[in-house]
Amino acid sequence: MITAERKPLAEIIDYIDNCRRILLVGCNECVTVCAAGGRKEVAMLASAMQMDFMKRGKTVDIREMTLERQCEPEYVEELAPFIDQVDAVVSMACGCGVQEVVRRFRDKRVYPAVNTQFMGAAERPGVWAERCHGCGNCLLGLTGGICPIARCSKRLMNGPCGGSSKGKCEVSPEIDCVWQLIWDRLKELGIEDRYEEIILAKDWRTERGGGPRKIVREDLAQ
Amino acid sequence: MNTDSVLEKVFKAGHIAVTGECGPPRGAMPDVVKEKAEKLRGYVDAVNVTDNQTAMVRMSSFAASLILQQMDLPPVMQMVCRDRNRLAMQADIIGAYSHGINTLLCLSGDHPHFGDHPMAAGVFDLDSIQLIQTVRKMRDEGKFQGGADIKGAPKMFVGAAANPFADPFELRVARLAKKVRAGVEFIQTQCIYNMDKFEQWMKGVRERELHKEVYIMAGVTPMKSVGAARYMKNKVPGMDVPDHLVERMAKTPKEKQPQEGIDICVETIQRLLSIEGVAGIHIMAIEWESAVPEIVERSGLYPRPQL
Numbered sequence: 141m142i143t144a145e146r147k148p149l150a151e152i153i154d155y156i157d158n159c160r161r162i163l164l165v166g167c168n169e170c171v172t173v174c175a176a177g178g179r180k181e182v183a184m185l186a187s188a189m190q191m192d193f194m195k196r197g198k199t200v201d202i203r204e205m206t207l208e209r210q211c212e213p214e215y216v217e218e219l220a221p222f223i224d225q226v227d228a229v230v231s232m233a234c235g236c237g238v239q240e241v242v243r244r245f246r247d248k249r250v251y252p253a254v255n256t257q258f259m260g261a262a263e264r265p266g267v268w269a270e271r272c273h274g275c276g277n278c279l280l281g282l283t284g285g286i287c288p289i290a291r292c293s294k295r296l297m298n299g300p301c302g303g304s305s306k307g308k309c310e311v312s313p314e315i316d317c318v319w320q321l322i323w324d325r326l327k328e329l330g331i332e333d334r335y336e337e338i339i340l341a342k343d344w345r346t347e348r349g350g351g352p353r354k355i356v357r358e359d360l361a362q
Numbered sequence: 363m364n365t366d367s368v369l370e371k372v373f374k375a376g377h378i379a380v381t382g383e384c385g386p387p388r389g390a391m392p393d394v395v396k397e398k399a400e401k402l403r404g405y406v407d408a409v410n411v412t413d414n415q416t417a418m419v420r421m422s423s424f425a426a427s428l429i430l431q432q433m434d435l436p437p438v439m440q441m442v443c444r445d446r447n448r449l450a451m452q453a454d455i456i457g458a459y460s461h462g463i464n465t466l467l468c469l470s471g472d473h474p475h476f477g478d479h480p481m482a483a484g485v486f487d488l489d490s491i492q493l494i495q496t497v498r499k500m501r502d503e504g505k506f507q508g509g510a511d512i513k514g515a516p517k518m519f520v521g522a523a524a525n526p527f528a529d530p531f532e533l534r535v536a537r538l539a540k541k542v543r544a545g546v547e548f549i550q551t552q553c554i555y556n557m558d559k560f561e562q563w564m565k566g567v568r569e570r571e572l573h574k575e576v577y578i579m580a581g582v583t584p585m586k587s588v589g590a591a592r593y594m595k596n597k598v599p600g601m602d603v604p605d606h607l608v609e610r611m612a613k614t615p616k617e618k619q620p621q622e623g624i625d626i627c628v629e630t631i632q633r634l635l636s637i638e639g640v641a642g643i644h645i646m647a648i649e650w651e652s653a654v655p656e657i658v659e660r661s662g663l664y665p666r667p668q669l
């Protein structure tokens with residue numbers, strides 16, 4: 141899923157300080173799972189914003205909404221009846237959701253309330269870790285199912301650098317050396333000789349080298 | 363002979379090669395490069411010029427290599443994958459070769475996290491193994507990495523690094539084999555203090571006969587003080603300094619520690635030279651270039667062959 145973390149309150153307030161009516165919009169998908177921008181976080185942020193305004197002798201009217209998926213037009217449309225009644229929209233969705241609201245409501249200011257982070261998985265409750273970089277040409281079949289692009293600090297494709305120590309990355313003891321994980325996995329599978337097959341220089345066009353990416357499925361496109 | 367590299371000539375004539383190191387300054391101070399390099403003249407066959415080492419901005423490896431080239435001191439131009447994409451790297455390779463620089467060391471590079479610009483994007487378009495392939499393709503096939511023909515292919519003698527002391531240890535011989543497969547011609551190792559571990563690695567290298575396919579230069583660094591020893595042991599990623607060496611430095615009176623460090627270095631080299639498959643010594647006397655002449659002489663590696 142896409143992970144996110146809420147922005148500091150002061151930064152959010154800074155965006156909307158001159159607004160009196162706010163539409164605060166969460167999303168029921170990824171940001172709900174990672175507890176950054178679901179219904180609960182929308183309610184908490186609304187309270188925090190109200191208190192901040194009150195402390196400064198100001199008032200703000202906040203309408204709370206949480207959409208099923210903020211990255212899809214059919215759900216974003218649910219905002220239409222309320223959009224004219226507000227000065228600005230604050231979105232707690234990932235960057236995709238924010239921009240979908242922008243695309244639909246061209247004359248409305250829309251501000252982000254979270255920092256979108258990475259595509260990851262929950263390692264344990266409350267801990268999410270990066271797993272996929274979205275490079276557009278999956279290498280997992282060559283690396284024991286563990287991704288060096290997303291999980292090596294230097295995205296090295298052909299093995300660990302000289303800084304791998306006791307299973308950890310030189311950048312931080314909090315980071316596993318992904319090449320240690322890959323090597324261990326190849327050994328478990330009895331295919332460690334695969335390590336010596338050189339992964340050739342990557343074609344980054346499938347990542348960002350070709351500019352912003354788009355998928356067009358002719359069979360589904362209207 | 364694949365290239366005009368002095369280092370290649372020394373290896374192929376069957377000599378033990380000796381290289382030194384010159385870290386470029388953090389400013390436009392060409393005289394600092396000249397002073398450092400001058401101390402190595404006559405005692406080494408070629409001088410490594412580091413490329414923004416420890417991820418700190420310095421005079422570029424290319425520019426400092428050119429200064430050495432103009433002093434008739436053959437540079438080994440280091441190139442890291444951290445700071446440039448494949449366009450910039452290939453451009454620098456052609457540019458450097460156009461100035462007579464013919465020996466290149468291909469490295470991943472320290473992570474930006476360690477330097478004075480931790481906020482910088484690490485490029486890592488290629489990794490070190492893909493860079494080796496790129497340089498060999500430019501030289502041997504006269505083609506750019508992207509496939510187009512090069513008019514005036516750069517004939518670089520191609521080196522890389524190996525760290526026998528990093529983990530996973532059992533992968534380290536395989537990693538060397540992978541670099542050999544990519545086309546590397548010489549290797550400089552991480553500084554060797556843990557001799558037992560290095561010998562174990564070399565045994566693995568010989569079992570696969572990799573020492574017959576690549577010239578392996580054993581890396582050494584003289585320790586100037588017990589503080590330096592402790593720093594390398596505890597703070598530098600991928601370094602393995604055994605306790606007995608730290609203790610030996612600690613037991614030595616402070617004013618005699620530099621000499622003790624040189625003694626340890628000479629003893630290390632003598633032991634390294636007895637290991638089958640060691641084709642050269644790479645002396646990294648960081649900010650202590652003046653120690654190199656004594657180390658080379660006492661190790662029996664002076665005078666250097668005139669080729």
